[in-house]
Amino acid sequence: MRRITKVSLLAYLIFLTALSIFSIIRLYGNMKDTEVFKYSNIKIYLDNKKENVIKNPDESYMSPVMIGGEPYLPLESAARLTGFGVVLDDNTINFSSKKIGFDFAHFNEDEAHRMLDKFKEVYPKVNVNLKLVPNANGEYQNYLAAALKSGTHVADVFAVDSSFAKRFIELPDAFADLTDKAKGYTDKMIPYTIQVGTDKKGILRALSDTAAPGVIIYKKSISQKYLGTDDPLKIEEMFSTPEKILQTAEILKQKSNGKVCLFSSFEELMLMYMGERRKGWVTDNKLVIDEKVQDFIGFAKMLRAIRYEAGIEPLSSDWYSAIYSNDSVMAWVCPFGQISNIVGYTDIKSGQKWGVIRPAYPFYDGGTWYGIYSKSQNKEIAWEFIKYFTTGKVLMRNWANEYNSFPNNMEIISEGAKENDKFLGINRFKLFEPIVKEIDGKNATAYDHDIESEFVKALRLYLDGKFASKEEMISSFKKNVKLRFDDLVVQ
Incomplete structure (x- = not known):
């Protein structure tokens, strides 16, 4: 049996x-015999009769497909529309039917609302609570510092400006580790933005969606009249080294009978020299005055003594007058994002009045980094938010053209701007492609903004004759740094 x-x-x-x-x-x-077709012209509606357009994080459309004559939606599309839970792998957000949201802190109102509006288009089910604190008089920094210290009311995602980014990137338990999440993305970003976003232990804490390479812009009418050309290639050669800058300044002074200065202020040129340093302001908890800083003190003294720079304080009324009302100054050193503020939108496309060239020393100034709070309970959706703005190629290109910014994406830069996206008559991406990789972000420290503020104060006094010697100026500078930061070793 x-x-x-x-x-x-x-x-x-x-x-x-x-x-x-x-x-x-x-x-x-x-x-095998079933034909699969992708259709971009099929409209999708929910019960509310409202048409829904589903997009990937890179702004490309999630198109329905036809299989054997029947229409189907990709699983992620259905999840975005309905809010049902779909987890495909570790990198896929769970669009569960429960309410999803996170808190986002920023100091720039226009930028914050622009980001939220765009994110809502792709993630309509996600609720983002904005905490907006202007950084006037350091308000935003004080808010972040107090919240992080108490561990309460800390946003899941918070933005930091380049002037204080390192302060929070180096702060223990502030930003979460993004190293693993960002793998496969950072190789397409401009290296210095990764260096700034990485702490002293080599852990990636924050990412930026834009870059801020330094430029020199000049008035073509002045260069043509006194230097005999307004050709950017020829002008760039005249500014290619500190020695040639001094020669050009002398020619301009002689030809204009002293009426025109090459630069408005030594402070703008300082940006260039800071970018060429081998060491930052602080190394191993000690104040460091790099050789390039020493060189700049002498360079600035010469500019002022021979009146190659006008001695105008940046952003003052005289500074704006030199830009818009008179021809007393020929050139300005500034980050890329500041061009539109100086040039004005009327000349952005044509470049008839202004020209733009690369600086003698590559540098950056400005930019915003985004990170996730280390103790956030919403890290998954918080990462989707950061990833969307820092890796979406289509979005980054569109915003670069719409807002005259510089995308933090080497692929976009290598492809170049389209013909109708030219900026001041040049292909801005191609112009800076050779040098953006040379910009050094490793020297950035948490002390930079405050130390440079003390340095500029001391240098102004020195150029105004308030210090008898360079040594006296440096001694005063060190004393003030020590008073401001008692944790630093100042020799």
Whole structure:
């Protein structure tokens, strides 16, 4: 009896196996003959009769497909529309039916609302609570510092400006580790933005969606009149080294009978020299005055003594007058994002009045970094938010053209701007492609903004004759740094 039972069971298993194989073969045959078409013209509606356009994080459309004559939606599209839970892998957000949201802190109202509006288009089910605190008089920094210290009311995602980015990137337990999440993305970003976003231990804490390479812009009418050309290539050669800058300044002074200065302020040129340093302001908890800083003190003294720079304080009324109302100054050193503020939108496309060239020393100034609070309970959706703005190629290109910014994406830069996206008559991406990789972000420290503020104060006094010597100026500078930061070693 047992033998008959075993034979029957064996026969039954063989039958099931054969049936399974037959079904698989038949299914494969049917699938092989099934045509699959992708359609971008099929409109999608929910019960509210409102048309829904579904996009990927890179702004490309999630198009329905036709399989065997039947329309289907990709699983992620259906999830975005309905809010049902879909987890495909570690990098896929769970669009569960429960309410999803996170807190976002920023100091720039226009930028924050622009980001939220765009994110809402792609993630309509996600609720983002904005905490907006202007950084006038350091208000935003004080808010972040107090919240992080108490561990309460800390936003899941918070923005930091380049002037204080390192302060919070280096702060223990402030930003979460993004190293693993960002793999596969950072190789497309401009290296210095990764260096700034990485702490002293080599852990990536924050990412930026834009870059801020330094430029020199100049008035073409002045260069043509006194230097004999307004050709950017020729002008760039005249500004290619500190020595050539001094020669050009002397020619301009002689030809204009002293009416025109090459630069408005030494402070703008300081940006260039800071970018060429081998060491930052602080190394191993010690104040460092790099050789390039020493060189700049002498360079600035010469500019002021021979009146190659006008001694105008940046952003003052005289500074704006030199830009818009008179021809007392020829050139300005500034980050890329500041061009539109100086040039004005009327000349952005044509470049008839203004020209732009690369500086002698590559540098950056400005930019915003975004990170996730280390103790956030919403890290998954917070990462989707940061990833969307820092890796979405289509979005980054569109915003670069719309807002005259510089995208933090080497692929976009290598492709160049389209013909109708030219900026001041040049292809801005191609112009800076050779040098953006040379910009150094490793020297950035948490102390930079405050130390440079003390340095500028001391240098102004020195150029105004308030210090008898360079040594006296440096001594005063060190004393003030020590008073401001008692944790630093100042020798």
